[in-house]
Amino acid sequence: xxxxxxxxxxxxxxxxxxxxxxxxxxxxxxxxxxxxxxxxxxxxxxxxxxxxxxxxxxxxxxxxxxxxxxxxxxxxxxxxxxxxxxxxxxxxxxxxxxxxxxxxxxxxxxxxx
Amino acid sequence: xxxxxxxxxxxxxxxxxxxxxxxxxxxxxxxxxxxxxxxxxxxxxxxxxxxxxxxxxxxxxxxxxxxxxxxxxxxxxxxxxxxxxxxxxxxxxxxxxxxxxxxxxxxxxxxxxx
Numbered sequence: 001x002x003x004x005x006x007x008x009x010x011x012x013x014x015x016x017x018x019x020x021x022x023x024x025x026x027x028x029x030x031x032x033x034x035x036x037x038x039x040x041x042x043x044x045x046x047x048x049x050x051x052x053x054x055x056x057x058x059x060x061x062x063x064x065x066x067x068x069x070x071x072x073x074x075x076x077x078x079x080x081x082x083x084x085x086x087x088x089x090x091x092x093x094x095x096x097x098x099x100x101x102x103x104x105x106x107x108x109x110x111x112x113x
Numbered sequence: 114x115x116x117x118x119x120x121x122x123x124x125x126x127x128x129x130x131x132x133x134x135x136x137x138x139x140x141x142x143x144x145x146x147x148x149x150x151x152x153x154x155x156x157x158x159x160x161x162x163x164x165x166x167x168x169x170x171x172x173x174x175x176x177x178x179x180x181x182x183x184x185x186x187x188x189x190x191x192x193x194x195x196x197x198x199x200x201x202x203x204x205x206x207x208x209x210x211x212x213x214x215x216x217x218x219x220x221x222x223x224x225x226x227x
Binding site for chain 1: 216
């Protein structure tokens, strides 16, 4: 079955610094990959998704992610962190002919002033 | 559109009690699902539905029942609550079961079982 692993349960960056949140997937068939963000006491909101059209995917709020098949990775980046980016981020994978969407354990991003 | 709505937002149950968590969507989505979120474990799929009258089990279905009589509603029933079911529950919906479609999430229900 497909799965994702998020490296680092907590990441702390300074405002204006690069944000890098890591996600590796495991799948025997082509995966579809998603990044969601969860602000405190809210539901999940889609940041971006990879559906095989382009390996570099741009999302909302200045985030982007690159699908690297050779590394089985889909890391999320943002060039310059903002205080409002503080939240929990989830990577998720879905495959064809399977109704299951599997989520990583999440990475909590803290942004220091 | 209201999107995906869930009620109640908070609930406290005693062990052995039963209750229903409500979920509704107004986007005419075919696919609906229930997840539970526990610290350090991400979201785990409980049950899902690919259309009215069709439901199936996810990763952690034990202790929960679902039904889907309409496209809009997908309630989750706890048959006999246990402390292990203390969690935050999210309902989600998607236009299609196809994997390219993202899911839209409700605001969640925080359940405590004492």
